[in-house]
Amino acid sequence: MAGKRIIIIGGGFGGLTAARALRRDDVVLIDRTNHHLFQPLLYQVATAALSPSDIAWPLRTVFRSQRNVRVLMEEVIAIDRAVRSIRFRESPPMSFDVLIVAPGSRHAYFGHDEWEPLAPGLKTLTDAVLMREKMLLAFEEADRRRAAGGPDEQLTFVIVGGGPTGVELAGALAEIGRKAMGPDFPTLRLEDLCILLVEGGPRILPGFSAELSAKADAALSGMGVTIRLNSLVSGVREDGVMIDQEFVPSAGIIWAAGNKASPLLETLGTAQDGAGRVKVGPDLTIPGEPWVFVLGDAANCTGEDGKPLPGLAPVAIQQGRYVADVIQHDTPPAERRPFVYVDRGMLATIGRAKAVAQIGRLHVSGLFAWLLWCIVHIFFLIGVRSRFRVMSEWLWYYVTFKPGARLLFEQPAIVHNDRATMHRSNE
Amino acid sequence: MAGKRIIIIGGGFGGLTAARALRRDDVVLIDRTNHHLFQPLLYQVATAALSPSDIAWPLRTVFRSQRNVRVLMEEVIAIDRAVRSIRFRESPPMSFDVLIVAPGSRHAYFGHDEWEPLAPGLKTLTDAVLMREKMLLAFEEADRRRAAGGPDEQLTFVIVGGGPTGVELAGALAEIGRKAMGPDFPTLRLEDLCILLVEGGPRILPGFSAELSAKADAALSGMGVTIRLNSLVSGVREDGVMIDQEFVPSAGIIWAAGNKASPLLETLGTAQDGAGRVKVGPDLTIPGEPWVFVLGDAANCTGEDGKPLPGLAPVAIQQGRYVADVIQHDTPPAERRPFVYVDRGMLATIGRAKAVAQIGRLHVSGLFAWLLWCIVHIFFLIGVRSRFRVMSEWLWYYVTFKPGARLLFEQPAIVHNDRATMHRSNE
Numbered sequence: 001m002a003g004k005r006i007i008i009i010g011g012g013f014g015g016l017t018a019a020r021a022l023r024r025d026d027v028v029l030i031d032r033t034n035h036h037l038f039q040p041l042l043y044q045v046a047t048a049a050l051s052p053s054d055i056a057w058p059l060r061t062v063f064r065s066q067r068n069v070r071v072l073m074e075e076v077i078a079i080d081r082a083v084r085s086i087r088f089r090e091s092p093p094m095s096f097d098v099l100i101v102a103p104g105s106r107h108a109y110f111g112h113d114e115w116e117p118l119a120p121g122l123k124t125l126t127d128a129v130l131m132r133e134k135m136l137l138a139f140e141e142a143d144r145r146r147a148a149g150g151p152d153e154q155l156t157f158v159i160v161g162g163g164p165t166g167v168e169l170a171g172a173l174a175e176i177g178r179k180a181m182g183p184d185f186p187t188l189r190l191e192d193l194c195i196l197l198v199e200g201g202p203r204i205l206p207g208f209s210a211e212l213s214a215k216a217d218a219a220l221s222g223m224g225v226t227i228r229l230n231s232l233v234s235g236v237r238e239d240g241v242m243i244d245q246e247f248v249p250s251a252g253i254i255w256a257a258g259n260k261a262s263p264l265l266e267t268l269g270t271a272q273d274g275a276g277r278v279k280v281g282p283d284l285t286i287p288g289e290p291w292v293f294v295l296g297d298a299a300n301c302t303g304e305d306g307k308p309l310p311g312l313a314p315v316a317i318q319q320g321r322y323v324a325d326v327i328q329h330d331t332p333p334a335e336r337r338p339f340v341y342v343d344r345g346m347l348a349t350i351g352r353a354k355a356v357a358q359i360g361r362l363h364v365s366g367l368f369a370w371l372l373w374c375i376v377h378i379f380f381l382i383g384v385r386s387r388f389r390v391m392s393e394w395l396w397y398y399v400t401f402k403p404g405a406r407l408l409f410e411q412p413a414i415v416h417n418d419r420a421t422m423h424r425s426n427e
Numbered sequence: 428m429a430g431k432r433i434i435i436i437g438g439g440f441g442g443l444t445a446a447r448a449l450r451r452d453d454v455v456l457i458d459r460t461n462h463h464l465f466q467p468l469l470y471q472v473a474t475a476a477l478s479p480s481d482i483a484w485p486l487r488t489v490f491r492s493q494r495n496v497r498v499l500m501e502e503v504i505a506i507d508r509a510v511r512s513i514r515f516r517e518s519p520p521m522s523f524d525v526l527i528v529a530p531g532s533r534h535a536y537f538g539h540d541e542w543e544p545l546a547p548g549l550k551t552l553t554d555a556v557l558m559r560e561k562m563l564l565a566f567e568e569a570d571r572r573r574a575a576g577g578p579d580e581q582l583t584f585v586i587v588g589g590g591p592t593g594v595e596l597a598g599a600l601a602e603i604g605r606k607a608m609g610p611d612f613p614t615l616r617l618e619d620l621c622i623l624l625v626e627g628g629p630r631i632l633p634g635f636s637a638e639l640s641a642k643a644d645a646a647l648s649g650m651g652v653t654i655r656l657n658s659l660v661s662g663v664r665e666d667g668v669m670i671d672q673e674f675v676p677s678a679g680i681i682w683a684a685g686n687k688a689s690p691l692l693e694t695l696g697t698a699q700d701g702a703g704r705v706k707v708g709p710d711l712t713i714p715g716e717p718w719v720f721v722l723g724d725a726a727n728c729t730g731e732d733g734k735p736l737p738g739l740a741p742v743a744i745q746q747g748r749y750v751a752d753v754i755q756h757d758t759p760p761a762e763r764r765p766f767v768y769v770d771r772g773m774l775a776t777i778g779r780a781k782a783v784a785q786i787g788r789l790h791v792s793g794l795f796a797w798l799l800w801c802i803v804h805i806f807f808l809i810g811v812r813s814r815f816r817v818m819s820e821w822l823w824y825y826v827t828f829k830p831g832a833r834l835l836f837e838q839p840a841i842v843h844n845d846r847a848t849m850h851r852s853n854e
Binding site for chain 1: 461478479480485487488491494497498499500501517518519563567570571574575610611612613812815816819823
């Protein structure tokens with residue numbers, strides 16, 4: 001099938017990798033934003049360590065020299081399998097020969113979507129910038145109250161979910177709060193700042209070995225993070241959160257618990273799991289559609305252990321390469337070798353010179369794991385410029401403890417407006 | 428008067444310089460944002476060449492090691508001369524012994540404030556980020572229309588005002604549009620992009636010599652900018668602008684014509700000029716208040732030529748130093764030498780390796796002027812980190828023509844919301 005048109009929905013790790021590997025055919029890469037986002041470092045934008053432009057790249061620039069790829073900034077509202085075309089919010093429908101569906105996921109609120117505007121997750125640049133605004137505004141407001149002789153209320157930030165994202169956020173918040181913000185807010189004492197990490201299970205970083213999650217637990221506690229295990233959030237309000245029937249007042253609530261695949265997937269009309277992920281075959285296609293592939297967070301792809309593969313960047317990247325290979329060679333369904341995920345290990349950073357790494361049998365923590373983490377992440381960034389910038393930012397912060405991007409835009413208005421927007425986008 | 432309390436309203440060039448120079452007394456520095464902004468480079472954020480964090484610095488970090496300065500993020504709504512105190516939007520009133528008023532200015536719409544949301548100016552980080560969003564969204568939308576087989580409408584951006592800001596914006600837009608965006612939007616042809624610079628007077632850069640403004644004119648035209656002199660804007664709409672009774676459809680209108688000093692100044696109850704600037708004496712104080720100083724854009728301070736000094740950073744900086752000196756020495760009104768502005772020249776950049784410089788008798792243009800401009804601006808940035816970052820950004824762009832910060836946040840919503848906000852803030 002020569003000169004076929006391949007539509008890729010989503011410019012995340014999976015979609016981007018596939019588009020880069022598809023060198024011959026007509027490729028249309030569609031994303032609702034104009035950039036590819038390096039999500040693993042998004043929490044550093046949220047905590048003002050990095051700027052948005054350090055970890056995001058305009059898709060058009062990425063594909064500037066790859067002429068067979070056309071980038072379209074649009075929102076896909078439906079996939080019509082019957083007529084092999086997709087529908088957009090604005091543009092007229094577009095038909096495809098091959099479809100790669102990689103729209104990613106949002107956070108899951110376990111049936112309480114009304115919590116999202118009050119306890120936003122961390123998936124987009126907007127999420128990160130709003131989280132940064134919220135954190136900085138909370139400090140400024142506390143300072144104003146103190147200066148005006150107000151009561152010494154604690155400044156509490158609650159992070160829901162003890163997975164890598166939650167742990168990295170908690171660590172970064174504790175560090176920026178105590179080491180970076182502290183000195184700039186003489187009116188606030190360190191003990192006034194409380195970072196609360198809430199995990200439903202018996203330990204944080206459940207994906208890691210018990211030993212490493214214990215190390216992470218100890219490291220976080222040492223940085224002043226309060227960890228509550230086996231605790232469930234039963235309610236979220238503007239001014240705080242209910243944890244096991246106890247109300248905890250808080251200046252900011254961040255949601256890092258569970259994913260829910262994009263609602264777009266429902267229009268595929270095929271089997272989905274509880275998290276909304278599409279159940280795909282060993283070649284990542286959906287039943288009866290040998291040329292419709294689903295990748296990354298959007299796919300429920302069974303691993304060798306019989307469990308679905310985790311929603312990690314390496315999984316999406318390897319799936320992107322696999323799918324591109326199948327398409328380039330027009331491999332008929334019968335001749336396709338099943339996709340196999342090669343697990344190169346897991347990393348989670350806790351703070352400056354603190355991290356945990358689990359690579360096969362190698363379990364390490366501390367400075368070495370942290371350096372490993374830095375190197376791996378720098379390596380996966382796109383382009384010399386970003387690698388260089390991020391490296392210098394980290395070095396600068398490592399030495400001075402002055403984060404680079406602690407800017408409040410003159411627009412608390414936006415926080416509210418956009419909360420509303422996020423909420424709508426969820427309905 | 429020992430241990431006196433000095434309140435500074437505004438963390439711009441004037442307020443910041445004064446606060447840094449006041450080493451002894453109790454200083455409270457108030458700003459509605461949390462950062463000092465290097466406005467002369469704001470247009471580079473608007474045109475995606477620089478990131479916000481490259482040209483803005485948290486005030487608290489700037490004064491971290493200067494313990495006598497307290498930073499307060501608040502909005503001042505009134506100055507009560509009678510009781511020597513100021514009123515805030517949220518905090519309780521605060522009294523002062525010495526007051527430095529440096530709230531800066533917004534753009535003047537010549538009695539048509541309703542134009543502001545449609546043709547925003549460029550004063551704050553928010554303005555710049557929204558302008559960037561608007562420009563990038565316009566390109567994406569044009570591309571969507573073309574891809575969908577729409578008509579080949581021109582993509583027109585109108586800049587109102589041929590002063591340094593307007594000229595720098597026009598040049599930067601033309602450059603980013605043709606050299607940087609061009610290659611990324613194969614559907615758009617260069618001739619589809621129109622940058623229109625509208626100036627009411629007979630020549631652009633009226634502050635410069637006729638010879639230099641002719642050079643700037645030629646350089647801009649060479650870059651594809653259309654310049655309309657002796658033209659007045661008589662109407663602004665969402666979809667275009669009326670220029671001398673002719674309607675010009677446009678995707679974006681940017682206002683760079685004239686300033687209007689902060690409305691806060693009216694509460695001082697003293698003489699103001701047509702632009703709302705407070706008329707100050709030779710020691711920058713207002714009549715009858717030897718310890719209330721007004722600086723920068725907010726002040727109408729007569730220069731040696733009998734005309735009011737221009738609203739330039741160097742003026743505000745020198746005024747800040749002067750005022751701090753008077754306050755540190757408790758100089759009685761009678762003994763104060765009048766403030767004298769030392770004009771070190773004017774610079775305006777037009778594009779890559781193009782600029783004009785007027786330093787006393789020295790009038791230069793082209794590469795040399797541009798290098799001079801780069802050096803001067805790098806020099807005036809705060810801190811090694813920013814100087815280093817901005818320099819590398821410029822070098823990178825100079826070599827690759829790939830601007831660094833071309834990111835759209837997933838929030839066209841914000842553009843509208845914030846327009847509304849800006850509008851409200853203007854009422």
